[in-house]
Amino acid sequence: MAENPHSLLIGARGWIHPQWKDSFYPDDLPVDWQLGFYANEFSMVVITQNEWTFIQSEPEVLDDIEASFRFLCEISLVDMSLEAIKLQWPLYQQIIERLGKQCAGIIFRLPVDILPDNETWQWCVQQMPDKLPCYVDFETWPADANWQIWKSQSSLYVVGREDSVQVNRLVSPVVRVGSECTDLKQLRMLIEQVCLCAAKESTLPVLIMEGQPPDVEMLRNAHIITELL
Secondary structure, three states: OOOOOOOOEEEEEOOOOHHHEOOOEOOOOOHHHHHHHHHOOOOEEEEOHHHHHHHHHOHHHHOOOOOOOEEEEEEEOOOOOHHHHHHHHHHHHHHHHHHHHHEEEEEEEEOOOOOOOOHHHHHHHHHOOOOOOEEEEEOOOOOHHHHHHHHOOOOOEEOEEHHHHHOOOOOOOEEEEOOOOOOHHHHHHHHHHHHHHHHHHOOOOEEEEOOOOOOHHHHHHHHHHHHHO
C-alpha cells in the first residue's frame, strides 16, 4: 500500500466489481482473495450492500487485511422501511464490531427528501457506536433549504461531490468522485480542499472513487498527487 503523508483515505466504493476482472484483478484470482489484493494497493474501501452480503457469507476475508487498512461502512436508507433496517442492523453491528479500529466511520446513503427528524434516521442515530464518525450521502443533491438543515447537524459530515466542491457549494472532509472526473488538475484541487477542510475539523480526509466500475487509474493518480503535496 502506498505511503500517504497526509493520512488521506483513498479508496473505491466497493471492491466487488466484475468489470475489474482481468483489468485490475488477475483473471484467475479467486473472489475471496480480491479484498486482500485490493488492500495491498489502496488504503480504504467503502463496504456497500454487495460487500455486506459477501462478508456475511465469507467472514474470513477480513482476517488477513493489514491493521492500517480502513473500511467505511455504507448503510442505505433508500427505499428502506424502519422495519427492514431493524432486520438488517444486527448484520451491520456484527461486522462493524469485528472491524474494530479498522472501521473509519459509517456513511448513511439517504434519499433526497429525508430530513433529520425522520423516524428511521433517528432510530439509526441511536444505534450508532460512540465516537465513530458519521457521514450522510444523498443519492441526488438536496434542495438548498434541506442541505442547510443537514449542514447544521454538528455531529455529522455531509459527503461532498467533485462538482459541489468545484463551485464552493460544499467544502467537506469527505468527497466522492465519479468516473467522469478525469482531469488531474481538478483531482489535485479536490485533494487539497479535502485535506484543508479535514485539518480544520480535526478529522481524517476521505476521497471515495465511485462508478461502474470506479476508475482504478484515477485512484492511483490520487495516491501519487497526495505523495507530491
